[in-house]
Amino acid sequence: MSASFTKSTARNIFYGGAVFFFLLFVALTLDTVQALPKRDNRANLTEQVARGKKLWEVNNCIGCHTLLGEGAYFAPELGNVYQRRGPEFIKAWIKAQPTGAPGRRQMPNFHLNDAELDDLVAFLKYSSEINTNNWPPNIEG
Amino acid sequence: MTSSAMATARAASVSAAANDPLTNVQLKYRSQAVAKPYFVAAIGLFVGQILFGLIMGLQYVIGDFLFPEIPFNVARMVHTNLLIVWLLFGFMGAGYFLIPEESERELHSPKLAIITFWVFLVAGALTIVGYLAVPYATLAKITGNDLLPTMGREFLEQPTITKIGIVLVALSFLFNLSMTVLKGRKTSISMVMMLGLWGLAIFFLFSFYNPDNLVLDKYFWWWVVHLWVEGVWELIMGAMLAFVLVKVTGIDREIIEKWLYVIIAMTLISGIIGTGHHYFWIGAPAYWQVWGSVFSALEPIPFFMMTLFAFNVVNKRRREHPNKAAVLWALGTGVMAFLGAGVWGFLHTLAPVNYLTHGTQITASHGHMAFYGAYAMVVMTMISYTMPLMRGREANSNAAQVVEMWSFWLMTVAMVFITLFLTAAGILQVWMQRMGDTPLSFMATQDKIAFFYWLRELSGVVFFIGLLLYIVSFFIRGNERASA
Numbered sequence: 106m107s108a109s110f111t112k113s114t115a116r117n118i119f120y121g122g123a124v125f126f127f128l129l130f131v132a133l134t135l136d137t138v139q140a141l142p143k144r145d146n147r148a149n150l151t152e153q154v155a156r157g158k159k160l161w162e163v164n165n166c167i168g169c170h171t172l173l174g175e176g177a178y179f180a181p182e183l184g185n186v187y188q189r190r191g192p193e194f195i196k197a198w199i200k201a202q203p204t205g206a207p208g209r210r211q212m213p214n215f216h217l218n219d220a221e222l223d224d225l226v227a228f229l230k231y232s233s234e235i236n237t238n239n240w241p242p243n244i245e246g
Numbered sequence: 247m248t249s250s251a252m253a254t255a256r257a258a259s260v261s262a263a264a265n266d267p268l269t270n271v272q273l274k275y276r277s278q279a280v281a282k283p284y285f286v287a288a289i290g291l292f293v294g295q296i297l298f299g300l301i302m303g304l305q306y307v308i309g310d311f312l313f314p315e316i317p318f319n320v321a322r323m324v325h326t327n328l329l330i331v332w333l334l335f336g337f338m339g340a341g342y343f344l345i346p347e348e349s350e351r352e353l354h355s356p357k358l359a360i361i362t363f364w365v366f367l368v369a370g371a372l373t374i375v376g377y378l379a380v381p382y383a384t385l386a387k388i389t390g391n392d393l394l395p396t397m398g399r400e401f402l403e404q405p406t407i408t409k410i411g412i413v414l415v416a417l418s419f420l421f422n423l424s425m426t427v428l429k430g431r432k433t434s435i436s437m438v439m440m441l442g443l444w445g446l447a448i449f450f451l452f453s454f455y456n457p458d459n460l461v462l463d464k465y466f467w468w469w470v471v472h473l474w475v476e477g478v479w480e481l482i483m484g485a486m487l488a489f490v491l492v493k494v495t496g497i498d499r500e501i502i503e504k505w506l507y508v509i510i511a512m513t514l515i516s517g518i519i520g521t522g523h524h525y526f527w528i529g530a531p532a533y534w535q536v537w538g539s540v541f542s543a544l545e546p547i548p549f550f551m552m553t554l555f556a557f558n559v560v561n562k563r564r565r566e567h568p569n570k571a572a573v574l575w576a577l578g579t580g581v582m583a584f585l586g587a588g589v590w591g592f593l594h595t596l597a598p599v600n601y602l603t604h605g606t607q608i609t610a611s612h613g614h615m616a617f618y619g620a621y622a623m624v625v626m627t628m629i630s631y632t633m634p635l636m637r638g639r640e641a642n643s644n645a646a647q648v649v650e651m652w653s654f655w656l657m658t659v660a661m662v663f664i665t666l667f668l669t670a671a672g673i674l675q676v677w678m679q680r681m682g683d684t685p686l687s688f689m690a691t692q693d694k695i696a697f698f699y700w701l702r703e704l705s706g707v708v709f710f711i712g713l714l715l716y717i718v719s720f721f722i723r724g725n726e727r728a729s730a
């Protein structure tokens with residue numbers, strides 16, 4: 106690099122750039138937080154949904170599945186499973202695990218009771234109604 | 247020094263046994279030696295990480311392998327958490343070695359560093375045992391997740407008490423290093439290292455924020471994950487690379503530090519707003535498709551500059567360092583970080599492309615090469631440079647270095663193939679499952695691309711052999727001294 110461009114110039118660009126872009130990021134975040142109520146389906150974020158989210162977390166569903174495209178890639182996307190399969194199928198499926206089919210990828214049984222299954226389905230329904238800018242591209246996720 | 251002068255100097259040092267780099271080198275500061283257990287632990291956990299990677303790789307094609315003993319989600323937590331923890335051990339070891347040397351004084355408290363080491367190792371081991379020994383829901387219950395629910399999110403699966411432990415360990419580490427810096431010489435390299443490490447700890451605090459609102463949860467989850475790997479960790483990486491390059495090339499520190507500032511300036515200028523490439527489809531406003539695409543498209547620049555930087559200073563080196571392996575790791579880090587993060591990151595970072603590739607094997611391919619090329623490799627660069635010094639020699643014997651370089655090539659080439667096979671799987675997955683009028687289901691698609699998962703697993707075995715060879719290299723003595 107040329108000698109007229111000194112280390113202290115480089116340092117100033119670093120500190121100035123870091124501060125400027127971090128503040129810009131905070132500003133965009135504030136704007137996002139204000140825009141979210143119209144997009145994040147919070148009107149339907151009930152107690153039941155919150156319980157469902159806890160169940161989703163303490164059983165580590167994200168360790169195999171994606172949710173809105175984030176997570177693991179071992180098992181299907183569940184952000185739109187409510188539309189793809191419907192509530193009854195989802196509950197029956199979870200209860201019937203593991204399939205035990207030889208060589209097939211296996212999902213554990215989490216020993217959920219009926220109330221818990223309803224909570225989980227409520228969470229998946231709520232998730233499926235978030236405005237994701239039309240993602241995923243089709244129903245298969 | 248001219249080359250003839252160097253040859254004379256070398257001849258002199260060969261004749262004087264006391265100067266033999268193979269035996270009689272001492273650390274500049276004795277307390278730097280606390281880095282050693284950190285590096286040993288890092289390598290040990292790395293082996294565990296790869297074993298669980300291989301288990302998962304098999305589960306991808308033999309779905310019921312080790313089920314129900316080790317379900318896939320358990321293996322995945324172990325794989326990714328061991329990765330993060332061994333990298334943290336590596337960064338900490340690097341900090342304990344680098345900061346005293348840059349500050350030109352002993353570490354504030356070597357004893358605290360050793361206590362911290364054991365606390366971190368035991369907490370980490372207990373957490374992994376917890377993952378493997380009991381169902382995750384049970385682990386959540388016995389660790390009191392209800393009091394402050396933070397578990398069950400990708401990479402942040404650790405029980406809340408483990409997270410608190412990580413914060414305490416980080417604080418102890420940062421206190422120790424900060425005191426050392428404050429009382430000693432302040433260099434640009436040590437400032438950048440400290441900024442990166444403090445940033446690491448501060449952004450980790452967002453892992454304690456877990457609202458019921460899924461969009462907010464995801465939005466701030468990325469403040470840990472993205473602002474780590476495409477933000478503050480790059481500062482740590484840059485500082486580590488710069489430190490090693492100053493040592494092995496003898497190039498004027500002013501020049502190296504100027505490079506360092508330009509690189510990390512570009513990192514934060516592109517990478518902070520670049521977080522937006524994760525905000526396309528999780529409920530955040532659509533304008534992120536523009537902000538995220540534009541800024542993250544600039545993120546390869548700092549990685550490219552790291553490659554230029556490494557090759558540039560090595561080409562213009564003013565000395566021939568006997569540790570050839572360390573130079574190879576440093577150059578390799580530049581190249582592989584650029585490929586994995588820069589090229590494979592760019593591949594899927596523009597919103598219209600990401601619409602199709604989001605959450606597929608394309609993501610996994612990039613995640614692997616980027617983590618290996620940037621962070622695994624920079625830690626191994628640091629280990630390669632410092633371990634011989636901590637063992638009383640400037641460099642390992644030729645024989646040991648040859649084995650180490652073999653391990654470099656085996657792991658690195660295997661990782662290139664893992665990435666290529668996952669990319670192939672990913673393209674086919676997108677094509678079959680997300681494009682066209684009659685898309686296949688997820689599971690049907692997986693069956694059709696199993697061939698590439700087999701090839702990935704095969705490459706994984708080669709990677710593992712490379713890793714074993716890496717460990718072997720530490721035990722090879724060889725009498726022939728490494729020639730400069």
Ligand code: HEM
Pocket residue numbers: 176177178179296299300301302303306322325326329609610611613614617618622702703705706707709710
């Ligand atoms: C060498 C053998 C390896 C194998 C067979 C392997 C296999 C796997 C598998 C199957 C997954 C889960 C993918 C999914 O969610 O469906 C995974 C995730 C991951 N592995 Fe590995 N892995 C290996 C080595 C490594 C190495 C060396 C690194 C980094 C240095 C690494 C970093 C990661 C990361 C970061 C993830 C999460 C990826 C994401 O979320 O996109 N792995 N690995």
Ligand code: HEM
Pocket residue numbers: 174175176400475476523524542543545546583587588590591592593594595596600603604605606609612613614616617620621
């Ligand atoms: C060393 C630096 C980097 C590392 C370690 C890294 C690692 C990762 C990992 C592990 C993921 C998967 C996260 C998940 O599980 O959801 C990911 C996602 C992603 N990365 Fe990186 N990355 C790095 C740099 C970059 C850069 C420079 C770019 C862009 C140029 C980039 C673009 C992306 C994108 C677009 C995604 C989202 C993929 C999706 O939609 O599924 N990354 N990265």
Ligand SMILES: [Fe+2]
Pocket residue numbers: 472476520521523524
């Ligand atoms: Fe990112």
